[in-house]
Amino acid sequence: MDDFVRDKLTEWGLRELIETFKEQKIDRKSLYCLEDQDIVELIPLVGPRSVFKTELKLLKEQNTANPDTSHASAQVIPSTSGRRNDGKRKSDLQGESNQQQSPTKKQHLAKEIKTLTKVKDIMRRVLKTIPPEKNNLNDFLRRKIHDLETDERKVVGVFGKTGAGKSSLINAVIGLNKFLPSGSVSACTSVLIKVEANMQNQKGEAIIEFITKEEWRDELWFSKHFGLENEEDDHREIVEKLSALYGEDWKEKSSDDLMDGK
Ligand SMILES: Nc1nc2c(ncn2[C@@H]2O[C@H](COP(=O)(O)OP(=O)(O)OP(=O)(O)O)[C@@H](O)[C@H]2O)c(=O)[nH]1
Ligand SMILES: [Mg+2]
Structure with a gap:
């Protein structure tokens, strides 16, 4: 066990694994070499194991993308300021995975899991400090902490x-x-x-989330003038969106005509 492994486990909210990793003499080099079977043996519990696997995968990805800074934990978070200068709204960007500029969805998920694990850890400590008396505040706090404990979200996408x-x-x-x-x-x-x-x-x-008429005008204009020249997926998305909203004859109309008609 070296400082790198200890720091990583601490950073990932998995301090309880430090002892085991120390006993098994896992250092920086062997951390990267762990196979699935090793991880199962090292971490029998599913919860911490899934956090560990996700974090290790991210670490390896960071390492591949940027070997010089693989020790750094900071991740690049995409701007949440709404629009990019190409006219797309942020909700339209969810399918993109530009590894250089923004983290992948998996990275977001791992970040969420990490945050939730940390919050749960803190709340468990808070729970211990709530006095045993029954009153509104104590009951409220216990209930909220319990909700957090049982809060397991799964995201299911429906496309068509x-x-x-x-x-x-x-x-x-x-x-x-x-x-x-x-x-x-x-x-x-x-x-x-x-x-x-x-x-x-x-x-x-x-x-x-509403967008203003001007924002839709910009998006429409962009879609008509440049969007259709884009890659296949973007092209298809635009065609489906505009056909759904305006019917098939949107292709013959200018973006101004479409705006005036809707
Ligand atoms: N026959 C049949 N009709 C269905 C079925 N499911 C949905 N529909 C009908 O298909 C039509 C469209 O269904 P929606 O659920 O609004 O479709 P959607 O995919 O949400 O459509 P958008 O919101 O426009 O993307 C409605 O009239 C439904 O009643 C099905 O299983 N069988
Ligand atoms: Mg629908």
């Missing part, structure tokens, strides 16, 4: 062309007939929709 039945499927799965609008006339939920259980109460809540 407009009218394929995505919203109907989600409604059927959650057992609420008219939760998401569905219909056959034109594009219904033609934007990214995220459905989450409301852990606070039984009510449904909608968080909707």
Whole structure:
């Protein structure tokens, strides 16, 4: 065991593994050589094992991308300021994985897991300090910490062309007939929709991100003039989006005409 391994385990919120790694004489070099079977033997519990595997993978990726700074833990976080100068909104960028500028989705996920693990660790310590008396505040704190303990989120993506039945499927799965609008006339939920259980109460809540007319005008103009020259995926996405919103004859109209008609 060397400082590098100790620091990494600490940084990843896996301090409880330091002793085992020390006994097994795992140093920086052997850390990179660990096989899946070794990891199973070293870390029998699924929770810390999955965190470890994700973090080790990221470390290896960082190492490959930037060998000189592989010891650094800082990750490049993409700007959240909304738009890029090519006219795309940030929600449109989720499929991109430019390794040089922004972390992959896996890196985001690993960061989330790491943060949640740390928060849980802190909250467990807070729980121990809550006095045993029953009162509103103590009960509230215990309940919130319990919710956090049991908060296991899995993200399931539903993809398909407009009218394929995505919203109907989600409604059927959650057992609420008219939760998401569905219909056959034109594009219904033609934007990214995220459905989450409301852990606070039984009510449904909608968080909707609107864009201004000017922002849509810019996006439309960009799509018509440059977007269609882009790679295959971008091209297809634009064609599907505009066909869903304006029908097939959008191709013959200018972006100004489309704006005026909608
Ligand atoms: N026959 C049949 N119709 C379905 C089925 N699922 C959905 N539909 C109908 O197909 C139409 C479109 O369904 P939606 O659930 O709105 O489709 P969507 O994929 O969410 O469409 P967008 O929101 O426009 O992307 C509706 O009229 C549904 O009633 C199915 O399994 N069988
Ligand atoms: Mg829909």
